[in-house]
Amino acid sequence: MPKVRTKDIMEQFHLELVSGEEGINRPITISDLSRPGIEMAGYFTYYPKERVQLLGKTELSFFEQLPERERKQRMMSLCTDITPAIILSRDRDVPKELIEASNENGVPVLRSSLKTTRLSSRLTNFLESKLAPTTAIHGVLVDVYGVGVLLIGKSGVGKK
DSSP, X not given: OOSEEHHHHHHHTTOEEEEOGGGTTOEEOOOOEEOOHHXXXXXXXXXXXXXXXXXXXXXXXXXXXXXXXXXXXXXXXXXXXXXXXXXXXTTOOOOHHHHXXXXXXXXXXXXXXXXXXXXXXXXXXXXXXXXXXOOOOOEEEEEETTEEEEEEOSXXXXXX
């Protein structure tokens, strides 16, 4: 069971769901984010589709200058079967091509009022803490002449 789903970041950061609502339970498995600027220009060879995609003023300003046919194709390429979410910052208007592509592919499109860099920082910190590896061990901490010692062993073997 995934530790973090798109729905979790939506609730944590009070993000507005714009489209692609059937994908809000998609798993987020990596804490890295992607700002797909080069992908907006059409280069998808190394597109990190498993990451949350973050679109800010720069990416959307470039996108708005593209011809309509290219706009549709770029958004269809951004919305893959494993992309957890696409988030727009600064309460930007969502392009109709993105809404259509997200609904067709079930990719949630979310919107935040935060600036892009601030949202990126907070989201990365949240994902790093939630996706950090953890280990559970049986043990007891004791103080031996002012030095802390951790005694570990199976449960019930008398570590006290």
